[in-house]
Amino acid sequence: MRGGGIRAVSLVATAVLVLGACSGGGDGDADRDGQPAGQTPNAPSPAGADEELPELPAEFTEQELAWEPCGAPTPLQGSGAAPAPGWECADLTVPLDYADPGNGETIDIAVIRARSAGGSGHLGSLVFNFGGPGGSGVATLPRTGDRYAALFEAYDLVSFDPRGVGESAGVVCRSDAEIDASAQEDHGPPRTPAEERAFLTDSREYADxxxxxAGDLLPHISTENTARDLDLLRLALGDGRLNYFGISYGTKLGGVYAHLFPDNVGRMVLDAVVDPTRDVVERGLLQTEGFQRALDHYLADCAEQPDCPTGAGGQEGYDVINxxxxxxxxxxxxxxxxRQLTRGLAFTALLSALYSEGSWPFLTDALRQALDEGRGDLMLAAAEQYNGRDSQGRYRNVGAANNAVNCGDFASRPATDTVHEHLDEFRAASPVFGETLAWSIMACAHWPVTGEQDQPEVAAPGARPILLLGTTGDPATPLVGAERMRDALGEGVGVLLTYDGEGHGAHSSGDDCVVEAVNAHLLAGSTPDDGTVCP
Known part of the structure; x- marks a missing residue:
């Protein structure tokens, strides 16, 4: 094998829907800003749902945001051009430690918004989290805002960099040059005792x-703390209830928020839903099955195109890719x-292209270039976009933030024995992705912070109906996760709409049935019947 040792952190894939009527009942008790008439905004619950916490000082609950025109996204946020005029940015000050909020230690949460001209039909703010964990909402929302034009008629569109992400005390573990070097030395999952030792050494060095x-920050990077930040944002925006659109990891954040603050839940949509009921190994297997399913669909589609580089699909396609x-x-x-296209970068490019059916033609071209021309330019470009590397070689902090949030949330720490115990299961789940994703369950093996449990608390009795969107062909968050989130939220809270299609996320597909259901829920409080299927 050429090059250096196995790179542990590079093995993690960051880290990652019968015709039915799209109509249903409403929540007619809501007034124009999405809260019951006469209700005043509530401060975050001093006790949350399960744990007693001190009451927050007024400096947090009564702060006003100082909005100003936005600059260009920073490298940690992903770089790029400044948002168009009309977008404004501010910082929300939150306690570093909610268990001791008066100790003077704070961090600033970067926030962005575009104000609606909805007039008398204004419903307040709609806050977005686009997932990751590790994605910058400040950078993402202006790029995707056109997708929510109908919602902008009634809502201020708002997003933020969660704590540990981008310009909200963004976690950085390695320099850009060190990340580049690690990617160039990633030759795949370990297969010998010496490679396993190299894998563990790199994992330990990365955690160190x-x-x-970022050692002082890491104990406070968790989904629960981000949910508490989210409620402070709701207060600072002047909203009595949180109207929220969470995608991918953002669905876990939304579920945790609903659990902590059920009375403050407004109109909420969770798309590409994370399964809240499984441990690290089970989630890894579920995602492995999801990416294999997406690959099978891609291979079948490619086989119908002229000059498909993966042949007739099925086993022939697996053999070509492997x-x-x-x-x-x-x-x-x-x-x-x-930079060269290594095995690890090619693996990342494959996963990245399977997130969206729209990327399948690009994947075909990239595979053809690699197989026929012996060049890796297209696959490298896909991998580096996914990894957050800009044209100047600067990385957004999505990788480090992903580790910080997940490792801060999860209690279990699978070891090499765990990987060997389940390796055959992962290979059976996917002959292409199984081996690598089996080793990725060790991403937190040496992390200095440990969560209390793998399964987040999301039960939200008394919360308003939350619309869940699941996609039958979602590779990263398979449909079963949405079904389990619905059950975990509790009877009458989770309402599931299934999109029969491909890709990670239903709303981004543009399917008319899905978009109309989302708009009806968020704009009129008219929620589709549980079990609705689109298109």
């Missing part, structure tokens, strides 16, 4: 680097840059 650079990955394990492909 995170401890050195053959490429094995060749890259021994000999990376050249590109027009000073």
């Amino acid at each position: 680097a995170c401890r050195t650079r 053959g490429l990955l094995e060749e890259l394990r021994a000999e990376p492909l050249p590109t027009d840059t000073d």
Whole structure:
């Protein structure tokens, strides 16, 4: 094998829907800002749902946001051009430690919004979280705002960088050059005792680097703390209830928020829903099955196109892709840059392209370039976009933030014995992705902070109906996760709409049935019947 040792953190895939009527009942008790008439905004519950916490000082609950025109996203947020005029930015001050909010330690949460001109039909703010964990809402919302034009007629569109992400005390573990070097030395999952030792050494060194650079912050990076920040944001925006649109990891955040603050839940949509009921190993297996399902669908589609590089699909397609990955394990492909396409980067490119059916033609071109021309430019570009590397070689902090949030949330710490115990299950779940994703369950093996449990508390008795969107072909958050979230939220709270299609997220598909159901729920409080299927 060429190059250095196995790179542990590079193995993690960050880290990741019968015709039915799209109509239903409403919540007619809501007035124009999405709260019952006469209700005043409530401060975050001093006790949450399960744990007694001190009351928050007025400096947090009574703060006013100082809005100003937004600058360009920073490298930690993903770089790029400044948002168009009309977008404004501010910082929300929150306690670093909610268990001791008066100790003077605070962090600033970066917030962005575009104000609606909805007039008398104004419903307040609609807050977005686009997932990750580790995605910058400040950078993402202006790029995707056109998708929510109908909602902008009634809502101020708002998003934020969650704590540990982007410009909200963003966690950084390695320099850009160190991340580049790690990616260039990633030749795949370990297969020998020596490679396993190298894998563990790199995992330990990475965790040590995170401890050195962000050790004081890491114990406070968790979904529960971000949910508490979210409620402070609701207060600062002047909303009596939180109207919220969460995607992917944002659905876990939404579920935790609903559990902590059920009385403050307004109109909420959770799309591409994370399964809240499974441990790290079970979630890894579920995602492995999801990506294999998406790959099968891609291979079948490709087989119908002229000159498909993966042949007739099925086992032939697996053999082609696995053959490429094995060749890259021994000999990376050249590109027009000073970086090569390694096995790890090619694996990331495959996963990235399977997130959306719209990326399938690109994947075909990238595979054809690698297989026929012996070049890795297209696959490298896909991997580096997914990893958050900009044109100047600067990385947004999505990888470090993903580790910080997940490792801060999860209690279990699978070891090498756990991987070996389940390796055959992962390989059976996917002959292409199984081996690598089995090793990715060790992403938190040496992390300095441990969560209390793997399963987040999301039961939200008394909360308003929450619309859940699940997609039958979602690779990263399979449909069963939405079904389990519905059950975990509690009877009468979770309402599931299934989109029969491909890709990670139903609303982003643009399907008319899905979009109309979401708009009816958020704009009129008219929620579709549980079990509705689109299109």
